[in-house]
Amino acid sequence: MSITRRSFLKGASGTAVSGMVPLSLSLPMNSAFANTTNDYRAIVCLFLHGGNDSFNMIVPGNNDAQYTTARPDIYLSNEEKLSIPDSEAGQALAINARMPNLAEMLNQGQGAALLNIGTLVEPTNKQNLYDVKKPNNLGAHNKQQTAWQSSWGDSGYHPYGWAGLMMDVLSSGSVVSDSMSFSGNELLTGTISKDISLSSGEIKAMDALGHSNAVNNQFTALVNSPYGSDFKQTYNQHLKGILDFQTELQSVVDTYPEDSSIPSSSLGLQLRMVRRMMQAATDLGHQRQVFFVNLGGFDNHRSQRGRHDGLLETIDLAVSAFHRSLDALSLSEKVVTFTLSDFGRTIENNSNQGTDHGWGSNQLVVGEAVNGGRSYGRYPSFVRDGDDAWGNKFIPSQSSEQLGATLCRWMGLSEQGVDLIFPTLSPSHNNAFSSRYLGFLGDYLDKEQEAELPILAVSASETRVDHTPEMAIDGNLFTKWTAKGQGIQYLIELSATSTVTKLLYSQAKGDVRQYLFDVEVSNNGINFELVTQVLTPGNTTGFVEQLIGKTGVNFIRLTCNGNNGSDPKLVLWNNFQEIKVLGYTA
Template identity: 55%
Template sequence: MNLSRRDFLKTAAVTSSATALPLSLTLPTQALANGADDYKAIVCLFLFGGNDSFNMVVPASGANYDNYVSARPDIHLSTTAIAPMPGFTAENGQAITLNGNMPELAQLIMEGNATTVVNVGTLIEPTTKSNLSSVKTPPNLGAHNKQQLAWQRSWDTGQYHPYGWAGMMMDLLASGAEVVSPSMSFSGNELMNSQTGTDLRISADGLRAMSPLAINSINNNVQKLLDNNTASLFGKSYLQRFQDIIDFQSSLSNTLDQYPEDETIPASYLGGQFRMVKRLIQSSTNLNQGRQVFFVSIGGFDNHSNQRGKHDSILAQIDSALSAFYRSLEADQLHDKVTTFTMSDFGRTIENNSNRGTDHGWGSNQLIVGGQVNGGKAYGQYPEFIRDGADANGNKFIPSTSSEQLAATLCKWFGLSDNSVDYIFPSLSPANTNSFPSRYLSFLGEVTPPPAIPVKLAIAGVSASVTRVDHTPEMAVDGDSASKWTAKGLGITYTLELATSATLSDIKWSQAKGNIRQYFVNIAVSSDGVNYSGISSVVTPGTTVGLVSNPVNANNVKYVQLTCNGNNDPDNSTLRTWNNFQEIEIWGN
């Protein structure tokens, strides 16, 4: 059989679809492996459609409850339809409570194991009614897809980052060698999209490994391509990565079999997702993952008409599934290692509409559940429930807390330093002219000591397997982006010797025509300059001539070797075997 690359990819695509597991070929890595005592996980529960969280978290009494009733004559909760939560207040003193269809979560809040962040939303800088016309506000407010993206990413200068904030966090913690991703989702998401990998997608029904016949067929096809001497080094590396994933996929189901479903969690749509999350958390030691991120979801929240019954029903499902998930973790003494939080497109309008529903709003309320939660109160300022009131822009609440402050608090708990948080969330930097009061909210307790801040490492020497008189290896480390090292061919190595052995966190480089070409580079490291270990295969973005960051994690490194495999020049195929580096920087401690 003469198997072409197209045939192989077609076979692989069919097989991947059959498993419901579109695994990435570049997944995050072993730096996330920690001792069992240091394990942590965050679970994002995304409420698609725009949850009316002001019918989930409502004023408990007083004048603001009366305002609430007046604003929502058709859908408000009566005093008999709210959960009894005496003494639970927001930071501005407003007594609040949960929808009566969420009694179990109300109990967790009263125990101090859950809380809510009130009037939180997408912001670029602190925004109030008085400065609304003069500050920058997020683009496309009220658009489902754009605001879903805004919650899952973070604002950079003039636009949102191209990667999710959790993906960027995992990039900073990871190195790039492990086959299985420690980020796992049950539906498509932007939250865990990253530069070095993608999330592992799973189903609530579990992982269905390929049949032995399918595995044998794929293995044979991969081996034929690996044995093909005409294949490029990059192509062989790609195929080997695919083979690693096939091997992993066939073994992960055996790991999960050690942890049967926890039947104390409801077998509902959402409960099924939490059951699988519980099994993967229990498997973390087997998977050698000290940090895990999960993305679960439920929809049905875009209720422009006849909202009340539908909304109450979904909130009841969330209550039973999320509370049971927490109790199951508590029973296994895992509750203080896992924090679950909600996100949604946006809140809803202050007043109900003429169809007994609500329309797209801005500010919202979100739930936080976990053993490390600092309970006893809600976080943030609960707004005055009046259309165009002190906390509103027309029929929408203006968020008093940024969604990025909520996210940054989770990143800090996961172990990121302030500098790393500022890298992911530049809008939260205290150095900003109109800065937020704090990067963080205080709803989480114990915080992992942050890692040391990386520095640019000194380079003692460089060499290359191919060089040119007028474009020498030294020109890639001379601090002058106008000069460069160049060489023609595939599999050419460029080696850097560090002044001292170090732990690496990032390798940055810039390349000529990097704004129109993607370059293919393999990264390997060594302590002695003889024995090298590959840690990452990089395909550059092809969008910039500036420095491209390639996060890594490798210890006791004295030598870094970059194997260059050409580029994909879109205009001239004869130039695709050329390689170059204008500047290279190595960062670490």
């Protein structure tokens, strides 16, 4: 690599973008909106065009009668699925058996499933479905593709992608864009940042250069012609600069050969080029890179099983091989691949052994940076028009923008930057999301600041005068709060809005029986998000640690449901000897 080439690629100034940019979306580079380190990081978006039936990708792990009843023609048998980590709510889950490599990665903590996630403007459930604002054109391919790739403003989706707005802040300023794609998209479009178009074998600076040799020769002769007006000569020089740029950039990429261990499928070839561009990052002056790859064929309204299973196998082979290949480059902890798709599919299969357009979906995030060992969120019940459904569609319980915000934060965007790009996630909303983030990239949490959080107040829906709620936070393991019944709620109010990393609790008789309780969090004490359903270990009266990983928390609610002890007279009793909340203030 010559100094001249390196200087050309790292030092050339970017092209200004004409037109007025809304002030609210003008994110200054190297400002309070960025909180980056000097390491390298990259995200790879794998967009599954057509609407992936992700509820036949991630499925119930047990013999779920609701699942098989809803999908009699397309359900996965026990032999056709592989176990993966449980949901945060403790539900057993599995992945389609045509994805064994990704199953292994998820079980090794190198990835996670995101459950029932979709496009939302505000938290939505069966009870408030007709009272909240919802995205426009649910079920429309083009509109929902836009919704996944952008973020909601005052009254509609921004004309920019959330990753493009992020790179407006984080971009290196190199003449070679830090954002690269293999197909048209909105995700990488910023107010300043634009993506460069790649193909699986070469750089496509101009479409003309992808044509025949005769066309290329005519084009080269045109730009080198010494004849014509001053305007024509100026324009020719501009085109010649583009030719020189492409030639120079291609020569950089050519120094990094393809990795043939990644399959030669359409998706695999895209990921081969992504790997080469990652290898060239230092030569290009990039510390942050964003890639958009794609795979089509997911709009299966009929005869779904064979085609869909084959597509999942293609994903499994290509993505797992790509991440294995990153190990040799010492990039395995620096790259996160994630899936997006138009929407999920319907709860029930149709009469043509296919599925129709839905709403909520499951997505995958893969990479050693992922906080694996669990699946994020709660898997919905397979009941048409049930508690988790709007007719034949699942109502998302997690927002696509929470996914985007989590990735942006990990890439180095500050809280201020996240607030500006994703205003719907602001905790100041009346109907606010319980957290901006989903927790699968806890690397953005500053673990060194973790400490016991001060508790402002506690209360309970049932109590005894000699075993009050305050006795569970008095620092004395010989006192306790107790109450009898199912659905008893113990409420903790923190002194300040906080990121809660862990809950520590101890229980009387915790060494001889297992207690059951749900953990929920909220920023306003009204709208609560279920974090997990706990079945205590039953072997200790000491402190037990429960991971939380939620930001923007003001309230924690523990809903107690008794215990599984052998004495039927005692199974409805609940207690906490002591409770501690760990994390740091927001």
